[in-house]
Structures are given as structure tokens and as C-alpha cells.
Amino acid sequence: MSNIFENIKLKLDEKYGDNENYHSLSRILPYFKPYLNRTILALGLAIPIGALDAVIALSLKPYMDIVMLNKQMSSPWYIPLLIVIFTTIQGTFNYLATYMNDWVGGRVTNDLKIDLYQKLMHQSSFFFDKQTSGKILKAYNNDADKSCSGLLTNMKTCISRLFSSLSLIGVLFYNSWQLAIIAVFVLTCAMIPLMKMKSAIKDVYNKSEGENAKVLTTYNEAFSGNKIIAAYNLYELKQTQFAKLIHAVFGLRMKITQHVGWLSPMMHIIVSIGIGAVIGLGSYLIVKGKLSAGQFVSFITALIMLYTPIKGLGNNAKSMTTCLCAMERVVSKLDKVPGIKDSKTSIDFPKFEEKISFENVNFHYIKGKPVLNNISFEVQKSETIALVGNSGGGKTTIVNLLPRFYKIKGGDIKIDGVSINDIKLNSLRDNIAIVFQDNFLFEGTIRENIMLGNLNASKEQLEKAIKNSYLEDFIASLEKGLDTQIGERGVLLSGGQKQRIGIARAFLKNAPILILDEATSALDNQAEHIVQQAIDNLMKDRTVFVIAHRLSTIQNANRIAVINKGNLVELGKHDELLNIPNGEYKKLYDMQFG
Numbered sequence: 001m002s003n004i005f006e007n008i009k010l011k012l013d014e015k016y017g018d019n020e021n022y023h024s025l026s027r028i029l030p031y032f033k034p035y036l037n038r039t040i041l042a043l044g045l046a047i048p049i050g051a052l053d054a055v056i057a058l059s060l061k062p063y064m065d066i067v068m069l070n071k072q073m074s075s076p077w078y079i080p081l082l083i084v085i086f087t088t089i090q091g092t093f094n095y096l097a098t099y100m101n102d103w104v105g106g107r108v109t110n111d112l113k114i115d116l117y118q119k120l121m122h123q124s125s126f127f128f129d130k131q132t133s134g135k136i137l138k139a140y141n142n143d144a145d146k147s148c149s150g151l152l153t154n155m156k157t158c159i160s161r162l163f164s165s166l167s168l169i170g171v172l173f174y175n176s177w178q179l180a181i182i183a184v185f186v187l188t189c190a191m192i193p194l195m196k197m198k199s200a201i202k203d204v205y206n207k208s209e210g211e212n213a214k215v216l217t218t219y220n221e222a223f224s225g226n227k228i229i230a231a232y233n234l235y236e237l238k239q240t241q242f243a244k245l246i247h248a249v250f251g252l253r254m255k256i257t258q259h260v261g262w263l264s265p266m267m268h269i270i271v272s273i274g275i276g277a278v279i280g281l282g283s284y285l286i287v288k289g290k291l292s293a294g295q296f297v298s299f300i301t302a303l304i305m306l307y308t309p310i311k312g313l314g315n316n317a318k319s320m321t322t323c324l325c326a327m328e329r330v331v332s333k334l335d336k337v338p339g340i341k342d343s344k345t346s347i348d349f350p351k352f353e354e355k356i357s358f359e360n361v362n363f364h365y366i367k368g369k370p371v372l373n374n375i376s377f378e379v380q381k382s383e384t385i386a387l388v389g390n391s392g393g394g395k396t397t398i399v400n401l402l403p404r405f406y407k408i409k410g411g412d413i414k415i416d417g418v419s420i421n422d423i424k425l426n427s428l429r430d431n432i433a434i435v436f437q438d439n440f441l442f443e444g445t446i447r448e449n450i451m452l453g454n455l456n457a458s459k460e461q462l463e464k465a466i467k468n469s470y471l472e473d474f475i476a477s478l479e480k481g482l483d484t485q486i487g488e489r490g491v492l493l494s495g496g497q498k499q500r501i502g503i504a505r506a507f508l509k510n511a512p513i514l515i516l517d518e519a520t521s522a523l524d525n526q527a528e529h530i531v532q533q534a535i536d537n538l539m540k541d542r543t544v545f546v547i548a549h550r551l552s553t554i555q556n557a558n559r560i561a562v563i564n565k566g567n568l569v570e571l572g573k574h575d576e577l578l579n580i581p582n583g584e585y586k587k588l589y590d591m592q593f594g
Helices: 002-016 020-044 046-051 053-069 078-121 125-129 133-175 177-224 226-231 235-260 263-287 293-311 313-334 395-401 425-430 446-451 459-468 472-476 495-509 525-539 574-578 584-593
Strands: 355-366 369-380 384-388 410-415 432-435 513-517 543-547 559-564 567-572
Touching: 020 046, 020 078, 020 133, 020 313, 046 053, 046 078, 046 133, 053 078, 053 133, 053 293, 078 133, 078 313, 133 177, 133 293, 133 313, 177 226, 177 235, 177 263, 177 293, 177 313, 263 293, 355 395, 369 395, 369 410, 369 543, 369 567, 384 395, 395 513, 395 543, 425 432, 432 495, 446 459, 446 495, 459 472, 459 495, 459 525, 495 525, 513 525, 559 574, 559 584, 567 574, 567 584, 574 584
Parallel strands: 384 543, 384 559, 432 513, 513 543
Antiparallel strands: 355 369, 355 410, 559 567
């Protein structure tokens, strides 16, 4: 079965490889491969479900001719029983098909979401800088639901209706080929407008999804920024902005309705023309004796059963278009290549024994607007270097390039002569610990958040990290200790407590290179004192990059680099820099200490 699947795919790739819809389907269908038997069963059951529609229409011919006209009960007594039996079988198959459809669709959706999440996690920081939380949720979660479950549901519906149509058309021709030709011609006319459905609403639909993503972002901002909203009395402003967004979504939805809504009424008109033509010609054939009453009733029943779902094809086409558009967006995410990835020749992190070299490093976020200009300096092993300067000068960008959060635009960064671009990404980051200004804590317990530094850490290592981070007294004061829940983003903790948990996490990682990015700048004096003691413990025997605005925290650094407007303007010890007349460091120092 697997080989057949592969051979069919290869042949289809050769023929339809350039088609957008086919490309989307070819990327999604392999997710059904592990569940191929169940998928075939789910779709295969749609065949008898559709085909059995013809039973009722076909059974009416002998019933009308024998019972209604000839008033005889001997021959067709079994017809009502057969109708009940076949309807029961059809209902059972329908339940099984729905169950299998939901099971396969759910499993495939899960697999797809796992792959999408993996893709998301491996995107560069530059990718996340350009996204909103709403867009991420729509693209990596909601679209996966629509594409997989929607695909199987629509395929089941299409197969069921296809075989229902074929069987009912068979009944039509069985009863009267003349009337059948009219019915099929009308059916063909009704199907033509559906062919251009996707192209008509694709752009509007994608724009609508973009606005829906903004709605999700607004909800997330209301959650995360609730204190700012309350503090500045932004209720009316935010409500006005949200209402404007909701109205925009409504407008786009109505545009889709304008493109699609006319289909159903048009189908009704076309179908009524077909039924009218059939009744007119059928009456003539009955009068001429070329068609029995039973045949005519059977034909009309089959025709109505055939045309009834056709009248609702506009909504079905809209659903299928929604599915295909979502699928295209999902496939674009699956095909997206991470901005930063390993090369085929990447090596493990070298044995760090000498120095880290920044060699003429250039960087920009927006082309034509440089952030770093030919930055060059060296940091010896176990040395602490502080990066200071005015806000927006490029300090954080420098340390973000070291773990390759962003791709260097020019120059290089080397560790013992090995370019960081030649080091495996995971291996590089395993050897760098970072404590940010606002350490992100995940929903869960204190223990779980600290253990992220080393999931295999022993109890003794965990206790040592807690002790060195000055968390012992705080944890002892909690009823559940390490197993205390901290809430989403650690909202139940103070800033100093969150920082110390971040420091304990870095202790467990025990990496030779440490980055401290404004680790104490958001704390009050008392919290800063405790956190600084924990940081002093963390810095021992490590190569440290410190970013700080408070110069009092970095005076003991081995060297201080002054970064101003993307340029390295001064480099030296604290005392050396203070002795430079009109030096940039001296200006910063005088501003802080008068």
C-alpha cells in the first residue's frame, strides 16, 4: 500500500507539480499516510452512503405501478421493509464514516500541529520580531484545524455526493433517458459557477483571516496589559479600537457573502427550471403512453434527491475554499526555511580555552539602517566585559549575535578561532547562559522553571543552584516550596524573585559563557542588592558579557566597552576610561554620580 501511495504521488508530481492547489495537497496528504487504512475506510464508507440514496427512488416505481395503480399487495410487500433496512445500513455507515473521519482528522491535525510548532520554535528572533501573537495562533494552530479536519470532511462529502449523484442519475436513465438528458444538462449548468469560487474569494478570505488574527492579538494584549489599561483608564480607547477591528472583520465577511451568497439562489433557479422542464416533458410522455406513472414518480423523486444537495453547493464550495486557503497558509509555514540553521559541515562547540573575537561585525535590522558598524574586540576566557552606552546604541544586539539569535550581516564572531556560523546551533547555545532584564517564566512550578537549565540535574545540583541564587529563604516561606505554582509568566512573583529564579536556571546550565542583559535594572535597591550577590556567585570562573545602565554594578569588570550609535568608541578599565578627557564613559559616569 505504501509503495502504491509513493508511485501515485510521483506521477502526480510530474503532471501537476506547478499547480498551487496540488502543491498544498501534496504536502498535506503524506500526514494521512500513517493512518492510510482508516482514511480509506472513512472515505470508502462514503460510497455506499451516497449510492444507497438511489434505493428509495428506485423502489417507488414498482410501488406506484403495482400498489397505487393496480391496487395489489402481493408483490411489493417487501418494499417498505427494504427501505427501512437500507436506510438503517446507510445511517450506520454514516455514523462509522463520521467517527473515522473525526478520528483520522484529529490525529492528522495533531501531527501537523506538532510539526508546525517545531517549525515555529526554530524560527529566528527576526521572525518573531515581525509577528504578533494573533498571527501565530491563527497560522500555527487554527489553520491546522481548518486544513486537515476540513479536508477530510469535504472529501467525504464530495465522495458521498458523487456516488449519490451517479446512482441517482442511473435511476433517471433507467426510468427515462429523454428526461435524464434534460436533468443532467441542468446539473452541468449549475456546476459551472462553482469552478471559479476559490479565485473569487481567496484574497478577501486571506485578508479576513489577517483581521481575525488582530482580534486574537487584541485579546492577548488585554490579558497581558490589563494593569496598564486600568492605570491609564484606557477602557474606552481600547473598546473603540476593538469595535473598529470587529467592524472591519464584519465588512470582510460580508464581502465573502457577496461573492458566495448569490450561488444558492441561482442554484434554486436553475434547479427549478430543470424540474419544470422535466414535469412538462414527463406529462407529455405519460399522456403518449411512453412513461408509466411509477416511472415518473421514481424519476421525480430521484431528481429531487439529486438536486437538493446541489442547491446547497454554494456553502459547500465556500467551506472547501476555506479549507484550501488555510491549507495553503499551513504549507507556506511548513516550507518556510529557518533564517538561522546548521550547515552540513557544522561542528560541535570547540574546547573553549582562549578567547572570543568580534571581527569587524556589522548588523542591521532594516536594510540601509545600520545598528552595528565594524565592531571589533576580544574577550579572554574567564574575563568579564561590560557593555555600556546610551539606549539604542547596539549593546543588546552585540550579545544577541553571540548565540546567533540573529544572523551577522558582515564580519564574524569566533570562539578560539572557530566562527560561530560553523558551530552547531544547539551545541553553541548549550554553552551560553543568559539572564535577561525580564526573565520569562513559564506557567508551572518554581522547580519546573529552574530545572529548565538542566532537565537532568541532580537534587544536590538543584539545591546548590537555589543556595547560590539566594532563593532558600523565599522557597522555605512557601507552603508548597519548590512545587508552588507561579502563574502565567510568573505573575505571582516579584521582580527580584523572578530574577533569582532566572539566575538559578543559569546556575544549573553551568555554561562557560554568561550573558547578563540588564539583569538588575528593573529592581529596587533592596532587591538589586540580593540579586547582585546571586549574580556575583554566577559570574565566578565564567566568561561574562554584562550590559548595564547602572555603572555602579560594572566597575569591577575587567574591561568596559562603550558603544555609541553602533560604534565601539572606548574600551578599557574603569579607571582608564575615567581619565580620558571628555570621554564618553566619563560623561555617562558624571551624569549618574554628579
